[in-house]
Amino acid sequence: MRANFWTDLLDFIAPRTCAICGRRLSSTEECICIKCLCDIPFASFHHHPLDNPMARLFWGLFPVERVAALFYYQPQSPPYRLIHDLKYHYAPETGQYLGRLTATRMVPHGFFDGIDAIIPMPITWLRRLQRGYNQSEEIAKGIHEITGIPVYDKVVKRTKFKGSQTQLNTRERRENVQNAFYLKQPEKIRGKHLLLIDDVITTGATVTACAEELVKAGDTRISVLSIGLTKG
Numbered sequence: 001m002r003a004n005f006w007t008d009l010l011d012f013i014a015p016r017t018c019a020i021c022g023r024r025l026s027s028t029e030e031c032i033c034i035k036c037l038c039d040i041p042f043a044s045f046h047h048h049p050l051d052n053p054m055a056r057l058f059w060g061l062f063p064v065e066r067v068a069a070l071f072y073y074q075p076q077s078p079p080y081r082l083i084h085d086l087k088y089h090y091a092p093e094t095g096q097y098l099g100r101l102t103a104t105r106m107v108p109h110g111f112f113d114g115i116d117a118i119i120p121m122p123i124t125w126l127r128r129l130q131r132g133y134n135q136s137e138e139i140a141k142g143i144h145e146i147t148g149i150p151v152y153d154k155v156v157k158r159t160k161f162k163g164s165q166t167q168l169n170t171r172e173r174r175e176n177v178q179n180a181f182y183l184k185q186p187e188k189i190r191g192k193h194l195l196l197i198d199d200v201i202t203t204g205a206t207v208t209a210c211a212e213e214l215v216k217a218g219d220t221r222i223s224v225l226s227i228g229l230t231k232g
């Protein structure tokens, strides 16, 4: 990307800074600096999208196709700040950037081939109100920019809110999200290959609950993509 005069001028008046280390960005850098980009612990699941540690989280729970994550996610690891800003510090542009970064890395490996629609993981209206947006929708917008795949953001709705899942184990998480989703437009996804998008996947319980609702439409295929995979 070639920066133009106006980008340079804007950078001079209001310097953009790296979302991870806070260093001033050059006009060719986007969201994070090149050093922080190189330090990201990227995952390579998209090289083996049908069989990898993240795909195995879903085996036997719903018929899953391709599965990948952009990076491994651990509290205090460099990318932690990106996700934290996206969820708690009003940074929708970070979500879009992460979506573009993910798509750019995975398109050459055919990860998106044959996918008909992107489904961002829904959040409750209360969460959306608190945050100002759905972070998975922002990620989906970035993926759409690169792949052109349409985003269906009204197909499934999240109905239940029981607070944070952070302190719960796998079984408790599963119970917490049971019946938390409602399929609103089954006819829109019938017969389609869907890509479910989430920000961070830990046990896969939320994705599984949402996928179980999507398969009710009949004849759907489901792939899963997240930005982070929590390393246990």
Ligand SMILES: [Zn+2]
Pocket (backbone or CB within 6 Å): 018, 019, 020, 021, 022, 023, 032, 033, 034, 035, 036, 037
């Ligand atoms: Zn940096």
